[in-house]
Amino acid sequence: MDNTAAVTHGADSSRARRPVLFAKVSTGLAALALLAHFLPIGNALQSQVGAVAVVVISGLGFLTWIPKQRLDLSCSVVLAGGLALTVLASSALLILDWYTPDRAAVLAVLVALTSLFFSAKMAGTR
Amino acid sequence: MTLALEEVRQSPEPALERSSVAVLILLGIGLISWAISLFTIDIQNVNDLGFAAAFAPLTWVALVVGITASIVTIYLVPVASKQFWPLMVGALLLVIAVIHATPMLLESAPRFFEAYNHVGFIDYIARTGQHSVQLNNRLSWFGAFGAGATLSGTAGTPSLFGAIRVSPWIFAMVVLLPVHAILTKFVPNVRARAAALLLFVLGNWIGQDYFSPQAMAYFMSMTTVALILHLAPSSGPTVRRLKTWWAGRQSLLVVGVLVTVLTTAIVLAHQLSPIMLIALVVVLVLTGATSLRTFPLVALAIFVTWLSVGGYFFWGHHLDLLFGVRTEAKQSVSLATIISQNVTDRLKHGGLEFVVAVTRVAMALIFLGAAALSVLIGRKTREIRVLGALAIAPFLFLATSGYGGEAVLRALFFALPFLSGLAGILLLRLKPRKIVLVGLAISLSLLATLTEVARYGNEKFEQISADQLSTMQALYKSVPKDTKILYFGNAMPVYFTNIEDYASSFMCFFHFTKAGPKGKYADADILRDTGEFAPDVIVWTPEAAQFSSHVYHFKKGWDKPLLAYLTANGFGKIVVNRDDIKIISYDPSWSPKPGALTAHG
Numbered sequence: 001m002d003n004t005a006a007v008t009h010g011a012d013s014s015r016a017r018r019p020v021l022f023a024k025v026s027t028g029l030a031a032l033a034l035l036a037h038f039l040p041i042g043n044a045l046q047s048q049v050g051a052v053a054v055v056v057i058s059g060l061g062f063l064t065w066i067p068k069q070r071l072d073l074s075c076s077v078v079l080a081g082g083l084a085l086t087v088l089a090s091s092a093l094l095i096l097d098w099y100t101p102d103r104a105a106v107l108a109v110l111v112a113l114t115s116l117f118f119s120a121k122m123a124g125t126r
Numbered sequence: 127m128t129l130a131l132e133e134v135r136q137s138p139e140p141a142l143e144r145s146s147v148a149v150l151i152l153l154g155i156g157l158i159s160w161a162i163s164l165f166t167i168d169i170q171n172v173n174d175l176g177f178a179a180a181f182a183p184l185t186w187v188a189l190v191v192g193i194t195a196s197i198v199t200i201y202l203v204p205v206a207s208k209q210f211w212p213l214m215v216g217a218l219l220l221v222i223a224v225i226h227a228t229p230m231l232l233e234s235a236p237r238f239f240e241a242y243n244h245v246g247f248i249d250y251i252a253r254t255g256q257h258s259v260q261l262n263n264r265l266s267w268f269g270a271f272g273a274g275a276t277l278s279g280t281a282g283t284p285s286l287f288g289a290i291r292v293s294p295w296i297f298a299m300v301v302l303l304p305v306h307a308i309l310t311k312f313v314p315n316v317r318a319r320a321a322a323l324l325l326f327v328l329g330n331w332i333g334q335d336y337f338s339p340q341a342m343a344y345f346m347s348m349t350t351v352a353l354i355l356h357l358a359p360s361s362g363p364t365v366r367r368l369k370t371w372w373a374g375r376q377s378l379l380v381v382g383v384l385v386t387v388l389t390t391a392i393v394l395a396h397q398l399s400p401i402m403l404i405a406l407v408v409v410l411v412l413t414g415a416t417s418l419r420t421f422p423l424v425a426l427a428i429f430v431t432w433l434s435v436g437g438y439f440f441w442g443h444h445l446d447l448l449f450g451v452r453t454e455a456k457q458s459v460s461l462a463t464i465i466s467q468n469v470t471d472r473l474k475h476g477g478l479e480f481v482v483a484v485t486r487v488a489m490a491l492i493f494l495g496a497a498a499l500s501v502l503i504g505r506k507t508r509e510i511r512v513l514g515a516l517a518i519a520p521f522l523f524l525a526t527s528g529y530g531g532e533a534v535l536r537a538l539f540f541a542l543p544f545l546s547g548l549a550g551i552l553l554l555r556l557k558p559r560k561i562v563l564v565g566l567a568i569s570l571s572l573l574a575t576l577t578e579v580a581r582y583g584n585e586k587f588e589q590i591s592a593d594q595l596s597t598m599q600a601l602y603k604s605v606p607k608d609t610k611i612l613y614f615g616n617a618m619p620v621y622f623t624n625i626e627d628y629a630s631s632f633m634c635f636f637h638f639t640k641a642g643p644k645g646k647y648a649d650a651d652i653l654r655d656t657g658e659f660a661p662d663v664i665v666w667t668p669e670a671a672q673f674s675s676h677v678y679h680f681k682k683g684w685d686k687p688l689l690a691y692l693t694a695n696g697f698g699k700i701v702v703n704r705d706d707i708k709i710i711s712y713d714p715s716w717s718p719k720p721g722a723l724t725a726h727g
Contacts, residue, residue, distance in 0.1 A: 051277035065380050073356055076304040080349035084391035090272030091394045099255040101279035
């Protein structure tokens with residue numbers, strides 16, 4: 001069975017709702033990461049919250065496009081996709097000589113959110 | 127569809143099988159044994175056999191119980207029951223904890239000196255926003271370090287020693303996700319797949335899982351392979367029926383974009399991993415296992431593009447590095463020599479070091495042999511043939527690259543998921559009789575012992591004490607800018623902060639003119655190179671000296687007379703004089719207060 005057809009043409013309603021759910025989760029995580037920056041919880045913990053939020057949001061941006069619901073593949077894609085987007089955002093800014101960790105994190109999250117909202121819009125119009 | 131039928135065909139679901147209860151009890155015993163043993167292990171007992179020499183009896187109990195729980199789950203717990211995978215995952219986590227978490231939890235400072243260098247690169251990028259190849263040519267592949275800086279540096283200067291400590295443990299767990307996703311496509315039998323995961327854990331002695339770009343790239347590579355197999359699967363003909371094979375191609379936009387993004391990230395993160403990924407994808411394409419017929423060309427184009435731009439500083443004027451003609455002392459190094467350096471040279475040590483080297487070769491041969499036998503028996507099955515081809519593909523890397531050092535090990539690591547899959551299929555050909563299960567529990571427990579020895583044996587030099595680390599932190603804080611620091615070897619926590627503020631050199635990288643570092647002119651060569659570098663500070667640790675002997679063939683005990691000479695000639699001033707670290711200053715303008723660099727000072 002070619003599952004790619006499912007994501008392109010919207011095979012079932014739960015799959016269609018997924019991008020919307022992910023977009024909400026990501027927005028919540030982004031808010032949490034932002035909040036963590038202002039809480040007196042120490043740099044290390046702020047970093048950890050920020051890192052998890054960036055990877056998960058970026059990874060969800062990836063996962064939205066993957067129709068297969070297998071747990072092993074989904075978790076791999078969230079982690080690997082999140083890392084890949086962070087690598088690419090960081091590298092792009094380093095090449096452009098415009099790098100700071102905050103900018104790279106924001107860029108990775110923005111790309112992921114764009115992907116999420118684009119996917120959510122597609123799901124909504126099906 | 128095959129998978130679903132296979133799973134339904136397996137035994138029906140009982141309420142809570144006796145076998146499940148037995149595994150639960152075993153897991154409880156194993157966990158408690160391991161936890162208690164953590165308080166009784168004395169890491170001073172670690173010798174050339176690694177942590178195997180220091181394990182308490184209860185640690186061994188935990189390991190054997192973890193293996194036994196895995197065997198009972200694989201053969202006796204009904205796969206249709208809800209308990210199968212939770213129990214299997216529990217057993218795998220227990221085995222991983224004993225093998226990988228024990229050192230991480232007990233050592234006073236995290237091991238793996240290379241990981242400290244990586245922290246230095248991340249710290250540099252986070253502070254300066256730059257990636258200077260003048261500082262180190264590994265910054266030509268700055269993707270992983272940039273990601274590290276982004277993920278850790280959003281709240282200030284990164285503090286990543288904790289990440290070094292937990293990386294092997296975390297990696298050993300999460301890498302099972304893409305490996306399992308890949309194996310679902312080739313190993314429809316659930317029990318065989320579970321066995322393959324256990325074998326993957328036991329086969330992962332290769333030490334490429336520390337806090338490093340290659341570990342990150344490995345995870346992304348395996349996820350890419352899994353994605354290709356799941357989103358662009360094909361069961362069409364192989365390339366031998368060229369026309370039909372080519373007609374089966376598909377252009378899947380979403381899949382193409384996703385795997386291209388992942389591949390680009392891998393190319394930016396690590397210089398060698400893309401070659402392995404391309405090798406694996408080529409096999410998938412040629413065997414008709416995926417419909418993405420042209421993706422290897424895309425991946426190759428990304429790889430070559432970055433190599434010709436970002437990687438220029440690495441290979442510029444050294445084309446031999448790229449095309450398998452590595453040179454040493456102006457002589458070309460053949461493929462046979464690379465294999466020799468990887469395998470036979472490692473067998474030249476004596477005593478326990480020899481035991482560890484033999485263990486590593488034996489581990490590799492066990493996996494390769496089991497996989498070969500599995501292919502031989504199941505050669506009529508398409509999936510097994512493809513798995514066999516995937517297991518061979520990474521070794522082709524040896525013929526295409528002049529990368530020496532650990533080339534065979536890295537190829538073995540990339541082949542491991544497929545070797546484990548084949549070995550898992552072989553294991554499930556055994557009928558689950560009592561005698562077989564007992565035999566398997568014993569033999570796999572012995573294999574786990576070999577894993578422990580192969581993983582941490584001959585790596586005493588990787589141990590780093592908290593006292594050494596705090597002394598090095600104090601050194602970097604106090605030395606003036608542009609200080610030239612010479613180390614007896616690179617196996618120590620160096621280069622982890624402010625890497626642009628000082629120049630570093632390592633005696634293990636010195637050039638020897640006559641008869642190498644063991645020859646009768648070796649001492650004179652070391653002194654000459656030391657003089658040419660004209661250090662302001664020299665740092666000695668026993669681990670660094672031992673590493674230079676072990677890996678770079680310096681004669682044993684080489685450091686003692688040199689240390690005596692350097693401290694006795696009247697020029698140097700010993701600012702730290704401990705058994706675990708000595709620091710000699712030749713810079714009259716730098717004189718730290720007494721005790722300033724000592725641990726807890």
